[in-house]
Amino acid sequence: MSAFRFEPSSLPAETATLRQEIRAFLAEFSADWTASARAQSWDGFDPQFSRQMGARGWIGMTWPKRYGGSERSALERYVVLEEMLFAGAPVSFHWIADRQSGPLLLRFGSERQRCDILPRIARGELCFCIGLSEPDAGSDVANIRTRARQVDGGWRVTGSKLWTTNAHRAQYMIGLFRTAGDPSDRHAELSQFLVDLSRPGITVRPIRDLSGGEHFNEVVFEDALLPADALIGRAGEGWQQAMAELAYERSGPERFLSSIRALIELIRVLGPEASEEAAALIGRLTAQLVTLRNMSISVAGMLEAKRDPAIEAAVVKDLGGSFEQSLPEVIQAFAGLDLDAERGSDLQQVMAHLTLVVPSFSLRGGTREILRGIIARGLGLR
Amino acid sequence: MSETAAILAQMVDRLFTDHVDAALLAAAAQGRWPSELWRLAEEQGLTTVLVPEARGGMGASFHEVCVIASVCGRHRVPVPLPETMAAGWLLAGAGLDVPAGPLSLGGANRDDDLRLQRAGTQWRLSGSAHRVPWGRMAGSLVLAVEQADALLIVRAPREGCTVDHGSNVAGECRDTLRFTDHPVEVGPWPAGAAGNPVMMIGALMRSGQMAGALADILERSVSYANDRKQFGRAIGKQQVIQQYLAVLAAEAAAVDVAAEAAFIAADAGNAEFLVAAAKTRAGTAVAPAVGIVHQVHGAIGFTLEHPLHWSTRRLMSWRSEFGSDRHWAVVLGRRILDLGADGFWPYLTAV
Ligand SMILES: Cc1cc2nc3c(=O)[nH]c(=O)nc-3n(C[C@H](O)[C@H](O)[C@H](O)COP(=O)(O)OP(=O)(O)OC[C@H]3O[C@@H](n4cnc5c(N)ncnc54)[C@H](O)[C@@H]3O)c2cc1C
Numbered sequence: 001m002s003a004f005r006f007e008p009s010s011l012p013a014e015t016a017t018l019r020q021e022i023r024a025f026l027a028e029f030s031a032d033w034t035a036s037a038r039a040q041s042w043d044g045f046d047p048q049f050s051r052q053m054g055a056r057g058w059i060g061m062t063w064p065k066r067y068g069g070s071e072r073s074a075l076e077r078y079v080v081l082e083e084m085l086f087a088g089a090p091v092s093f094h095w096i097a098d099r100q101s102g103p104l105l106l107r108f109g110s111e112r113q114r115c116d117i118l119p120r121i122a123r124g125e126l127c128f129c130i131g132l133s134e135p136d137a138g139s140d141v142a143n144i145r146t147r148a149r150q151v152d153g154g155w156r157v158t159g160s161k162l163w164t165t166n167a168h169r170a171q172y173m174i175g176l177f178r179t180a181g182d183p184s185d186r187h188a189e190l191s192q193f194l195v196d197l198s199r200p201g202i203t204v205r206p207i208r209d210l211s212g213g214e215h216f217n218e219v220v221f222e223d224a225l226l227p228a229d230a231l232i233g234r235a236g237e238g239w240q241q242a243m244a245e246l247a248y249e250r251s252g253p254e255r256f257l258s259s260i261r262a263l264i265e266l267i268r269v270l271g272p273e274a275s276e277e278a279a280a281l282i283g284r285l286t287a288q289l290v291t292l293r294n295m296s297i298s299v300a301g302m303l304e305a306k307r308d309p310a311i312e313a314a315v316v317k318d319l320g321g322s323f324e325q326s327l328p329e330v331i332q333a334f335a336g337l338d339l340d341a342e343r344g345s346d347l348q349q350v351m352a353h354l355t356l357v358v359p360s361f362s363l364r365g366g367t368r369e370i371l372r373g374i375i376a377r378g379l380g381l382r
Numbered sequence: 383m384s385e386t387a388a389i390l391a392q393m394v395d396r397l398f399t400d401h402v403d404a405a406l407l408a409a410a411a412q413g414r415w416p417s418e419l420w421r422l423a424e425e426q427g428l429t430t431v432l433v434p435e436a437r438g439g440m441g442a443s444f445h446e447v448c449v450i451a452s453v454c455g456r457h458r459v460p461v462p463l464p465e466t467m468a469a470g471w472l473l474a475g476a477g478l479d480v481p482a483g484p485l486s487l488g489g490a491n492r493d494d495d496l497r498l499q500r501a502g503t504q505w506r507l508s509g510s511a512h513r514v515p516w517g518r519m520a521g522s523l524v525l526a527v528e529q530a531d532a533l534l535i536v537r538a539p540r541e542g543c544t545v546d547h548g549s550n551v552a553g554e555c556r557d558t559l560r561f562t563d564h565p566v567e568v569g570p571w572p573a574g575a576a577g578n579p580v581m582m583i584g585a586l587m588r589s590g591q592m593a594g595a596l597a598d599i600l601e602r603s604v605s606y607a608n609d610r611k612q613f614g615r616a617i618g619k620q621q622v623i624q625q626y627l628a629v630l631a632a633e634a635a636a637v638d639v640a641a642e643a644a645f646i647a648a649d650a651g652n653a654e655f656l657v658a659a660a661k662t663r664a665g666t667a668v669a670p671a672v673g674i675v676h677q678v679h680g681a682i683g684f685t686l687e688h689p690l691h692w693s694t695r696r697l698m699s700w701r702s703e704f705g706s707d708r709h710w711a712v713v714l715g716r717r718i719l720d721l722g723a724d725g726f727w728p729y730l731t732a733v
């Protein structure tokens with residue numbers, strides 16, 4: 001069966017030096033990070049930290065130097081990502097820009113957009129959000145209704161985006177809007193825009209999630225005027241452009257390391273004298289973790305080789321999401337912890353947070369069912 | 383895939399496609415030895431691929447041999463080719479000659495009680511090796527015995543030992559071999575390597591075979607789902623069936639990646655951690671994968687007539703051979719717990 005294949009890839013020896021630099025940097029900055037702060041994983045938000053990373057060339061690493069990048073490989077970037085995630089560094093400010101928005105502009109943006117935006121992302125100065133979902137367009141993104149109408153001097157946007165992570169603190173959104181036709185036109189007539197969120201007519205309302213966190217938002221556009229050059233790539237090709245970057249979004253180490261803090265704290269609590277039952281549990285989790293890491297590195301290698309591992313990426317996100325979602329449950333079944341977020345031990349606090357947020361791990365970035373549909377198509381079943 | 387690996391893949395795939403069919407599998411399950419298949423495998427040099435060229439083998443790397451193990455699993459090959467490749471590598475590594483004919487591995491069962499004694503210049507073996515793969519057909523049994531802090535590789539000819547026939551739930555021969563003051567050849571295993579090398583290489587081979595068996599049941603299930611019609615359309619058009627098969631494909635991919643990583647690590651000589659991870663990961667995949675393919679196949683897949691069970695029963699059996707996933711999970715977990723919360727990540731990113 002050759003529907004997909006994970007070519008083995010390994011991190012080149014040079015990455016060892018980079019890894020040491022990152023660990024030294026983290027040792028310096030992480031002194032006062034609590035376990036529960038680290039458990040926020042890539043939801044942890046700290047613009048100052050992002051600037052520090054930018055100063056070291058760790059954002060937009062693979063981009064051309066003329067756009068502020070460092071022209072390093074996808075595998076070197078992989079090392080930065082996994083070290084940050086393992087440490088629980090607060091990377092949310094630049095995460096989406098580094099992962100998706102920057103690469104999108106690099107590929108489809110105008111020269112002016114690239115020169116204006118990319119160096120600022122790379123310096124850790126810009127936070128981006130993704131405006132795909134809407135009230136009536138979740139899994140079925142093609143059903144979006146938000147419209148951009150071409151007018152004298154630009155585009156007028158009306159409608160609303162929903163669940164937009166970081167919109168309340170981002171300077172820009174990459175938005176997918178309908179530029180002609182209506183929802184019955186499905187994937188046709190959609191276009192992508194670089195939206196400066198400070199423009200008049202755009203209102204951002206945070207929505208609290210069930211853990212009390214404020215991460216996602218509703219973004220309402222009331223005849224907001226965007227300049228003509230806000231269009232990214234070509235009008236009507238927004239769908240193809242948006243899909244082109246999904247392998248980047250779906251295969252990274254954030255797709256299986258989001259709840260790693262629970263495993264770390266469990267290992268700390270168990271110690272070397274733990275029971276055989278405990279060792280077996282840690283061993284099973286490690287076997288999954290190590291395998292997912294190799295799969296994710298394999299996809300990074302394929303991206304570096306300019307291949308299109310779209311299905312492999314869906315496999316990583318499906319398996320990885322199941323793993324990071326199951327971690328707190330597996331630990332809870334074993335340890336029977338009281339979930340005390342305020343006065344509990346480090347493990348209890350971490351578990352309290354993760355238990356609340358893991359339901360979202362199989363929703364964000366494409367639901368489990370949608371991913372499995374993509375894999376099934378790769379198998380020739382659809 | 384390297385050029386050698388690609389050539390090997392093509393070679394074994396052709397050999398097994400031509401020579402392993404349902405009739406051969408059924409005969410083998412009755413204890414019949416497929417001598418023609420074995421002769422061809424030997425003739426093509428497959429049995430000694432891991433033996434250095436200087437000792438008459440092909441001198442291939444483990445990474446190149448990964449595909450052979452996997453293709454053996456995919457075709458449900460009813461001969462101890464993985465065992466023989468492994469035994470040849472162990473013998474050569476201990477400076478011993480590699481005899482022709484099928485070989486097997488021993489000392490990998492928890493009930494084994496094998497003792498080595500020296501009488502003058504001659505070493506003698508006593509005790510039992512349980513559930514030895516194809517033990518009744520193997521010319522020799524290769525095992526590792528710890529003796530005064532040194533690890534010794536032992537070649538025990540089958541001739542002269544007592545053999546009790548047995549089988550695993552897939553109908554593959556798993557025999558008990560009893561030795562009494564049995565003359566054996568012994569060679570030293572290089573110091574420093576972690577763990578019992580027989581267990582390790584046996585688990586490595588099984589991981590590769592399990593990856594192959596999962597590829598087989600995935601392929602069968604996808605094509606069955608596209609062919610079988612109910613309610614006027616192929617069952618593969620039902621979303622729930624598609625979702626099951628996507629889960630299966632992801633499991634199969636994970637085991638494939640885990641096994642290949644272990645074979646690569648074996649070439650670097652630091653295999654234990656990744657072999658433990660591979661065998662654990664493979665074992666974990668068995669229940670969901672087998673459950674899915676039998677669900678998708680319906681009643682026909684539950685018959686002895688249908689070829690599906692040749693793979694699913696092997697997966698059920700192989701799961702606990704050369705250390706179950708439970709066994710290897712404990713090995714892995716102990717290592718991680720020893721490294722501790724601050725030590726395991728640096729280790730994991732360096733292996
Ligand atoms: C924490 C979080 C952050 C997010 N951040 C962003 C963001 O930054 N930008 C953005 O645009 N969106 C964001 N989203 C939205 C996310 O992309 C959507 O939640 C997701 O695409 C699913 O859409 P929905 O929530 O409307 O669920 P629905 O699409 O209504 O789905 C509900 C259920 O039905 C299932 N379902 C739907 N269609 C099918 C089908 N065809 N077959 C089988 N099952 C189906 C789904 O799998 C799911 O289980 C975020 C979501 C979360 C939870």
